[in-house]
Amino acid sequence: MAKTRPGKRDLESYTIRGTNKVVRVGDSVLMRSSENEKAPYVARVETIEADVKGNVKVRVRWYYRPEESMGGRRQFHGIKELFLSDHYDVQSAHTIEDKCIVHTFKNYTKLEDVGPEDYFCRFEYKAATGGFTPDRVAVYCKCEMPYNPDDLMVQYHPACLNMTIEQAKQLDSFMCFECSSLDTKRPHNKGSGSALANGKAGHKRQKR
Template sequence: MAKTRQPQKRVLESFTIKGPDGVIKPGDTVLMMAPDSSKKPYVARVEEIEATGPQASQVKFKSADTIEGKCYVHTFRDYTKLRSVSAEDFFCRFEYKSATGSFVPDRIAVFCKCEMPYNPDNLMIQCEDCSDWFHPSCVEITIKEAKKLEHFYCKSCIAENGKDLQKSNGATVQSEEKVQSKRRRR
């Protein structure tokens, strides 16, 4: 009985995909199509590029056809310092330490009554009394209304101190700084 011949695999230094940043190399991060087309793409790091024939290439165990494009994963600190953020920019709060099997940092601060961590892409407003931060939707106002606020007091501070939530047609420079996003989107 004759053995069927397995295609010989070669490790490639790079692979070209469609798009402006078309050259993918090991170590790059890419957006991969989710197996379920109803789900959003996910970020993956290219470990190795194998060629199994003259036309067939694979990124480790995924097909090169599932790569939507190259993306960039920044540390959280570097991401918050970007002047502008594109659709290809992502951030990661944690670094995985394989030697210990743990993530650094092992915990992060949460804000708002929804107890979510700070996301530099989402607007937050600060209570002038207790200094806590809130998402406009969590305090039942729109982003447009939040940007017009001259003063903001959370419900707890209003109940404790009897202060009114004041809305203004024209926000002061100080209040605009409190609600302004840290970066512009392209």
């Protein structure tokens, strides 16, 4: 049952205007940008509230795209990657265009088909400082970059490397001969992963 407060009441759901799609607290949604040519914003619905006139507002927690962050988009960022920010806003529910799904990174990499409604998130982002949680991630390949699920990562057959299955099972990790040769020619990273750097300031949403 919806809660009641003087002049306002909390709603359990909201039906997107012109559709039969129902939005509930905790759902991820696409919200219309004030600039028509821009892609819609992505947000997570925290509360849904109506006033005495029936106007519905949603309190949302914004997802940022990499290019909206201080560090900008980097090579390892996926096309559908988002950062869950600490930036909250109250917006008109009429600006909700559609629902979407923001997967965990692990679940996203298991999808057989990625649809237009599918996104993923592996970092939380502090909008004021440009900081990330976690601030370091595992790196792969000789390029020493975090995994981008849009890029092909190749695994090898032991036989193709003149290695038996038994020998392969005894390895904690594997690096091909070419990468091993390159690795001896450069200093090793002291950290266990790639640090996420900051740069220029990003964009801010406008209240609607």
